[in-house]
Amino acid sequence: MAIEVNGTSYETDEEGYLTDLSQWNKDIANKMAEAEDAELTSNHWEVISFLREYYEEYQIAPAVRVLTKAIGKKLGKDKGNSKYLYELFPYGPAKQACKYAGLPKPTGCV
């Protein structure tokens, strides 16, 4: 599978996750969101950029708890909970936000 963005084709897996995360750019994220009828606001981008930073350092997406804490620090305490993250990413912060951020899908019993 692949996703077409600005005339370039990027390979994805069956579930639409980018195969090569180094190819990621913001337009890809926007295109993925568009396909799921979502619009990325500045709050979405906060989550996406945190995910990418964390991944860069640890080679894995952060635990939901780590993410909520970080978002709480950045966007205010009322937003530092998984309920808010689910409002932003209804298919689940771990899975949907990771996809937009170009990260692989978290696996396991999650």
Next chain:
Amino acid sequence: MADFDIPAYRTIKIIPKPVEGTMAHVKPYFAKPEHQEALGFPGEKPENWKQIAIDKLGEIVKKYKSVALFMDICVKCGSCTDKCHYYIGTSDAKNMPVARQDLLRKVYRRYFTFAGKYFPWLVGAVDLTEEIIDEWYVYYHQCSQCRRCSVFCPYGIDTAEISMAAREILDAIGIGQKYCNEILGKAQKIGNNLGLPGPALENTLEGLEEDIEDETGVVVKMPLDVKGADILLVTPSADFFAEPHIDGLIGYAKVFHAAGASWTMSTYASEAGNFGMFIGNYANTQKLTMRIRKAALDLGVKRLVFGECGHAWRVAYSFMNTMAGPFDFLDPKYPVPEHICEYTNNLIEAGKLNLDPSLNDDMVLTFHDSCNIARGSRMGKKAGGQFEIPRAVIKAVCNNYVDMPHDTIKEVTFCCGGGGGLLTDDIMEVRVKGALPRMEALDEVTREHGVTHMAAICAICKSQFTKVIPYYGFSMDQIVSIHQLVSNAIILDGQQTESTTEPDKKSAD
């Protein structure tokens, strides 16, 4: 919300009329060649796949007498037909346990029985074809290996074992399921199903220590790779990642802290779950079990405690000793393995935990028995301990507890719908429909007894329910870990109680 129909609750629990092929279109993604090869399976279907598959079946029925017996002994009495949650939720005729077994049985008969070899038309024996392989792939991935049907079979035929055998044959001809096999590879390479490397695990645990201190004012440690600790805790990696699992992990840490225990987790064995069992592959199951043994030896621990994980407990309780034993290097005073619920319950019975169950008064609880714990193991010293101990823990930390209907709990519990390697989004339709009987039971206690939360002691159950219960009108935060309830109610020495008595906040997080 879904591109398929959500099944309606049955007013009277009648057996659905079987329909051919309602779920024939649902099959999970195939494993990639590299996932297959990492586990010792062919990356692609070999040319002589048919012979390999038949040989594999022959090897399995020779090695596992149980499978041979299950192939031979069914008398088509019909007792199992309406016992499978996937059949109840989908009405697909091939999801009746006997029909699922027959998919393999008809091929077994053709190649391994006298009548099937010479008079196949008389005994329903058929040649192995591409179509049959496809049917196996579809319907053996609509079985969560929960063994509920086997409880009702007068001969004790275990469809789980048949489904494991079928998956083993499929893997032997290069047809693997992506979800299971990718995860197995990660667990063997990195140490856990998530692929969580050591530094990330360390960072997560440090963050949790901070959270506990912020909440209670008490420094509670989450030790990792501590040599010479008494207890090694092996827990599903979902406990480090997902909600509400992580609240359970916090609960274990608080209990160990309150008991003054010397304990540790291990980076090398940072996974309790063992997907090797799901694919019926002994070698891969053993490899992961050996990691736990190695970690216990390297760290020099005396006790082995398992966190809240269903099939981990089955593997640990029922297979670990023969696969990776003997564990005679551990302290013989304690059971091997020991379940975290058993550990906590012993402390409760000895009066060693300071608990205030009123801190959970905002909830009315029920408990979902996980299939692998209920039907694949035991817990504690007494028969039925796997049912009584988790309930005893819940009742010690909660004032409001109600069981779901008797025909949906304990040894006849319904699977959550996501066990056995089916907890993957590509077969969401199977997962949602398979949850129907449990949702009906939860709905009943919600209406009649005002139940607000359902506790579970399995990472898969917790993840599956948080994902599928919204399809049935519940909300995901209604699912809780047992040790999350313990965490809410426990009062540690030196804990600032005023600022922490906000159970509302905890359960909503």
